[in-house]
Amino acid sequence: MRLSSFVASPLSCLFISAFVFSPCASAQDRTTEQGEAQISDPNIECTPYQYPPVGNAKNNFPLSWTAATILSGDSDAQAKYQSIESLIPNIPPKGTQPQSLVGNWGNITYDPSDPDCWWTFEKCTTPKVPGIPDDIAGLPEPNTLGYGFDDGPNCSHNAFYDFLQSRDQTATMFYIGSNVMDWPLEAQRGLADGHEICVHTWSHRYMTSLTNDEAFSELWYSGWLSISRIIKLVVGVTPTCWRPPFGDVDDRIRAIANALGLTTIMWQYDSNDWRVGSGNITEADIDANYMDLIAAAQNGTFGASGTMMLTHELNNFTMSEAVKFYDQLASAFSYLVPVGVAFNVSNPYVEDGYTLPSFAEYIDGTHTGSVTGSGDGNTIGGSSDSSGTGGNIPSGNSTITSKSGAAIVSHSHVGSFASAAILITGIQFML
Ligand SMILES: *[C@@H]1O[C@H](CO)[C@@H](O)[C@H](O)[C@H]1NC(C)=O
Ligand SMILES: *[C@@H]1O[C@H](CO)[C@@H](O)[C@H](O)[C@H]1NC(C)=O
Ligand SMILES: *[C@@H]1O[C@H](CO)[C@@H](O)[C@H](O)[C@H]1NC(C)=O
Ligand SMILES: *[C@@H]1O[C@H](CO)[C@@H](O)[C@H](O)[C@H]1NC(C)=O
Ligand SMILES: *[C@@H]1O[C@H](CO)[C@@H](O)[C@H](O)[C@H]1NC(C)=O
Numbered sequence: 456m457r458l459s460s461f462v463a464s465p466l467s468c469l470f471i472s473a474f475v476f477s478p479c480a481s482a483q484d485r486t487t488e489q490g491e492a493q494i495s496d497p498n499i500e501c502t503p504y505q506y507p508p509v510g511n512a513k514n515n516f517p518l519s520w521t522a523a524t525i526l527s528g529d530s531d532a533q534a535k536y537q538s539i540e541s542l543i544p545n546i547p548p549k550g551t552q553p554q555s556l557v558g559n560w561g562n563i564t565y566d567p568s569d570p571d572c573w574w575t576f577e578k579c580t581t582p583k584v585p586g587i588p589d590d591i592a593g594l595p596e597p598n599t600l601g602y603g604f605d606d607g608p609n610c611s612h613n614a615f616y617d618f619l620q621s622r623d624q625t626a627t628m629f630y631i632g633s634n635v636m637d638w639p640l641e642a643q644r645g646l647a648d649g650h651e652i653c654v655h656t657w658s659h660r661y662m663t664s665l666t667n668d669e670a671f672s673e674l675w676y677s678g679w680l681s682i683s684r685i686i687k688l689v690v691g692v693t694p695t696c697w698r699p700p701f702g703d704v705d706d707r708i709r710a711i712a713n714a715l716g717l718t719t720i721m722w723q724y725d726s727n728d729w730r731v732g733s734g735n736i737t738e739a740d741i742d743a744n745y746m747d748l749i750a751a752a753q754n755g756t757f758g759a760s761g762t763m764m765l766t767h768e769l770n771n772f773t774m775s776e777a778v779k780f781y782d783q784l785a786s787a788f789s790y791l792v793p794v795g796v797a798f799n800v801s802n803p804y805v806e807d808g809y810t811l812p813s814f815a816e817y818i819d820g821t822h823t824g825s826v827t828g829s830g831d832g833n834t835i836g837g838s839s840d841s842s843g844t845g846g847n848i849p850s851g852n853s854t855i856t857s858k859s860g861a862a863i864v865s866h867s868h869v870g871s872f873a874s875a876a877i878l879i880t881g882i883q884f885m886l
């Protein structure tokens with residue numbers, strides 16, 4: 456698929472380092488997606504590098520891993536925010552910052568009738584505010600698993616993406632804007648490999664704890680049609696789907712996402728892979744969660760409709776679990792497909808030129824969509840488009856050779872938040 460990838464052979468790198476005592480990094484190409492995809496040593500993969508299109512645009516983004524707010528002087532963001540403000544229901548943010556940013560809701564009161572369809576409270580996925588679409592949590596196609604992973608792009612993901620490639624398997628990848636900023640070539644690999652890319656916010660906060668403009672900014676700077684959107688800058692496409700970190704969404708946040716053209720994608724099973732190492736959660740617990748899903752698939756639970764499980768591209772363990780259980784999942788389910796394939800989303804991005812196969816095409820054996828877009832579309836500093844139609848220049852220098860179609864959906868959590876993920880421990884119910 457990547458012919459140029461054989462140019463800088465890892466063997467020559469080994470040879471050099473064995474005889475010259477130099478770190479291999481000098482033999483690595485860390486300037487292109489193809490070069491980056493060749494690196495197999497996780498330590499080198501995770502060594503920071505400079506990527507000029509991002510470096511030059513740093514002022515157009517919030518700092519990575521800080522909670523996003525609308526930047527002063529970002530008139531595109533301000534105009535868009537004002538244009539959608541009237542669509543946002545009057546629901547107060549949950550909890551009190553800063554504790555609520557990490558899911559410690561403190562002593563909040565919440566009406567047990569769940570007026571806001573707050574997923575964190577009772578896993579509600581059918582909004583109570585009119586005019587907002589239901590979340591996607593299961594799939595219409597029987598015996599089908601929506602295959603996907605949260606929290607990427609992980610800097611050390613080449614072994615995992617190589618594995619998926621070797622199985623002709625694609626997935627839905629929920630990318631965190633800050634990770635895309637820090638690891639742009641890795642993000643480009645996601646598109647180049649044919650995965651479906653969705654938004655997983657800028658800094659992975661509990662969204663319901665944010666104010667309206669903060670929640671807007673977490674989506675805007677990650678993936679929406681801002682001149683400053685990082686996924687557009689780096690990968691060249693504008694996603695139309697998102698997954699809330701920790702599943703923390705209510706009708707207020709749904710309304711903001713919906714106004715930005717983002718479909719909310721949840722899950723029905725949780726591997727809990729991200730929790731290993733926090734509290735008393737062990738690797739055996741995660742194995743058991745995978746095996747439960749496999750057993751359910753084997754006994755006909757999904758004979759009428761398919762499902763999704765939350766899994767993560769978060770660290771070596773979560774990716775290794777995905778590899779370890781791949782064959783069993785693939786045989787227990789009839790199909791593992793990206794979420795967009797299960798819904799016949801033929802155009803997964805705002806831009807023209809990228810397609811996913813339909814479900815019918817996929818099960819007929821066509822795992823590859825088509826890509827007609829190409830080119831270097833670094834739009835920062837170029838023409839501003841606040842109209843909502845998006846740029847039409849696919850950018851990012853990704854080498855897109857295929858767009859194929861199968862995946863599992865998971866949700867990942869970023870290290871520093873994982874240990875702080877205390878879910879509604881202190882809620883008192885208002886009667
Ligand atoms: C909850 O309220 C109690 C008593 O007012 C207080 O001591 C405690 O710190 C509060 N907890 C949080 C997480 O805010
Ligand atoms: C982990 O510990 C909590 C109490 O601290 C307990 O309720 C829970 O069952 C334990 N979970 C497992 C998987 O052992
Ligand atoms: C199928 O397997 C799942 C997971 O083990 C179990 O929870 C469920 O009860 C089983 N259903 C049937 C109909 O056997
Ligand atoms: C990626 O995974 C590695 C290995 O588990 C981990 O050390 C690293 O923190 C992760 N990086 C990111 C950006 O998630
Ligand atoms: C996990 O780490 C080991 C040791 O570095 C590596 O060989 C393996 O490929 C990694 N697995 C994944 C899925 O990243």
Ligand SMILES: *[C@@H]1O[C@H](CO)[C@@H](O)[C@H](O)[C@H]1NC(C)=O
Pocket residue numbers: 595797798799813814815
């Ligand atoms: C996808 O297309 C197939 C074949 O045309 C159809 O049967 C199925 O209902 C469609 N799925 C959705 C979610 O529209």
Ligand SMILES: *[C@@H]1O[C@H](CO)[C@@H](O)[C@H](O)[C@H]1NC(C)=O
Pocket residue numbers: 507508688689831832833850851852
């Ligand atoms: C695309 O590649 C050219 C030349 O290799 C480079 O100058 C440019 O910065 C790249 N653009 C992006 C968006 O990666």
Ligand SMILES: [Zn+2]
Pocket residue numbers: 605606655659699700701866867868869
């Ligand atoms: Zn996550």
